[in-house]
Amino acid sequence: MTQQISSPHAFTELRDGVRAVVSQFDSRYWQEIDDARTFPEAFVKALTDAGWLSALIPEEYGGSNLSLTEASVVMEEINRAGGNSGACHGQMYVMGCVVRHGSDKQKQDLLPRIARGEIRMQSMAVTEPTTGSDTTRLKTMAVRKGDHYVVSGQKVWTSRLQHSDYMLLLARTTPLAEVKKKSEGLSVFLVDVRSEIGKTITVRPIRNMVNHETNEIFIDGLEIPVENRIGEEGKGLKYILDGLNAERILIAAECIGDGYWFIDRASAYAKERVVFDRPIGQNQGVQFPIARAFVNVEAASLMRYHAAAMFDAGQNCGAQANMSKLLAADASWEAANVCMQTHGGFGFASEYDIERKFRETRLYQVAPISTNLILSYLGEHVLGMPRSY
């Protein structure tokens, strides 16, 4: 295995603990799940039971209250050990909105049950089919009627909904035309989806390039009690954005885990595969791209630790979180290509897992935020150039 050299702290115990759980799920498990396009239920349950997914829940609510740096190591190690955090990362960070902005009643009600693994809240419905990255123009409306809201609209790419008890929903409570700033007038709600799916929520699964449980949903007349609104009405976008730095850093860590996995596989294969009477890794044309990909994963990992340390110190880390996501997604994608190329034809055979991981890591160029949107954030907010959209 590649020597880990960028880690400021080794986090050896943490890594060993996560790996002990993930290693119960071997290559065959992932291939069968991928073939059948089913949810890796046993894998998510094992991580939940071992407490890893409640890492960011405060101790008073039954979580382990780890730092974001440590939580990022958990995500990294899941992917580095061959797992797919995409099936469970929502459980780690969606509830952050409740931790930071929820009422005492919401926290007391939900967080201990999430920590104990009794309920899952790993789904967040923000993206809509007609507005995409232009979030403030989303069209789903929540209209207040006495002690509840009535919601109608449509969402797309609502992931893990079929394996969640609760979903976080972003909807307009004041029409766009009536707000001073377009970021105002959006509110965030906790939706108990168990009793609503098949009634006011219609779910259409989207078959996609990766085995990601994700859906198009149609909401028609969904009633949400006012007490299920998180924080103040109209401030919902701010609450969602508050959570995005943590999400970006955790996703960066997943990419870094993927990157190391690809480099481990590529360098091992380059040492053992003999063609023209020599290991292919003896050829610099094979060796150097692997070494370069390693450099880039290491650099991305350092930026991840930097961003996470700032987050843990309570500093504004928007730029660093975005940069770490961009660098890590690029590094894992480069490592994926190098690993595929090093394996020649065998890289395409499912039994090597490379083509599956290759598909999985490609997603991070687009979701949860696409690379161009990160660049435009940096161009505008860090470098002071004109807004491009």
Ligand SMILES: Cc1cc2nc3c(=O)[nH]c(=O)nc-3n(C[C@H](O)[C@H](O)[C@H](O)COP(=O)(O)OP(=O)(O)OC[C@H]3O[C@@H](n4cnc5c(N)ncnc54)[C@H](O)[C@@H]3O)c2cc1C
């Ligand atoms: C597997 C998967 C799971 C997902 N899970 C969730 C989820 O759980 N919850 C959720 O809410 N969403 C989820 N998403 C949605 C994801 O966040 C969006 O796909 C992503 O933010 C991009 O939005 P879009 O697909 O609408 O692309 P668009 O906004 O239509 O953009 C298309 C392309 O144009 C580029 N582009 C757009 N505008 C500009 C501009 N001004 N300048 C430069 N380039 C631009 C984008 O970068 C992108 O490459 C998921 C997506 C996928 C594929």
